[in-house]
Amino acid sequence: MSRLRWCIGYCLNDKCHSCFKGAFLLNPETEFQFICGDCDVAGYVEHEKHKTTGAGEIYTECRVSFNYNPEERKYRGEAIIRREDIMPELIYKMSSPVVKGESRALKLAEGLLSHLTNGPKIQNGAIIEAHEKTLYWDDPRSLYLINLGKIGKQWENSQKKVKD
Numbered sequence: 432m433s434r435l436r437w438c439i440g441y442c443l444n445d446k447c448h449s450c451f452k453g454a455f456l457l458n459p460e461t462e463f464q465f466i467c468g469d470c471d472v473a474g475y476v477e478h479e480k481h482k483t484t485g486a487g488e489i490y491t492e493c494r495v496s497f498n499y500n501p502e503e504r505k506y507r508g509e510a511i512i513r514r515e516d517i518m519p520e521l522i523y524k525m526s527s528p529v530v531k532g533e534s535r536a537l538k539l540a541e542g543l544l545s546h547l548t549n550g551p552k553i554q555n556g557a558i559i560e561a562h563e564k565t566l567y568w569d570d571p572r573s574l575y576l577i578n579l580g581k582i583g584k585q586w587e588n589s590q591k592k593v594k595d
């Protein structure tokens with residue numbers, strides 16, 4: 432039983448037809464070897480990351496990096512939601528290869544900031560842990576895939592909930 436986070440595994444083998452195509456994964460550990468399902472060569476994993484910077488007690492800004500490009504290994508966009516009514520204090524930064532588009536990134540940033548502003552001060556990543564569920568790697572593959580699908584749905588729903 433492990434805590435899981437979203438990540439995407441990318442094949443880097445330019446002779447493979449899946450090169451740079453992402454495989455959606457849930458990752459039990461920070462160090463995790465992704466093997467491409469098509470060419471069996473070890474690839475690269477981009478993890479979802481969370482951190483808080485700045486000083487103070489209040490979150491005044493949230494940044495969500497989106498549109499990850501595996502060839503450059505960087506995010507092409509960053510959505511920023513900022514409170515202008517108070518002096519800048521804490522900044523919550525999240526980057527996720529799962530977040531593709533600008534509008535989704537902005538909604539996510541808006542929802543996170545709203546949640547952080549209204550709720551108690553949190554530790555790095557704690558807000559996401561509320562969305563986390565547990566998967567068992569030893570489950571039969573069919574059961575594993577069913578649970579993976581359920582978690583995906585919960586994650587989508589929880590974002591909407593945060594936004595409201």
Ligand SMILES: [Zn+2]
Binds near residue numbers: 443468
């Ligand atoms: Zn491959």
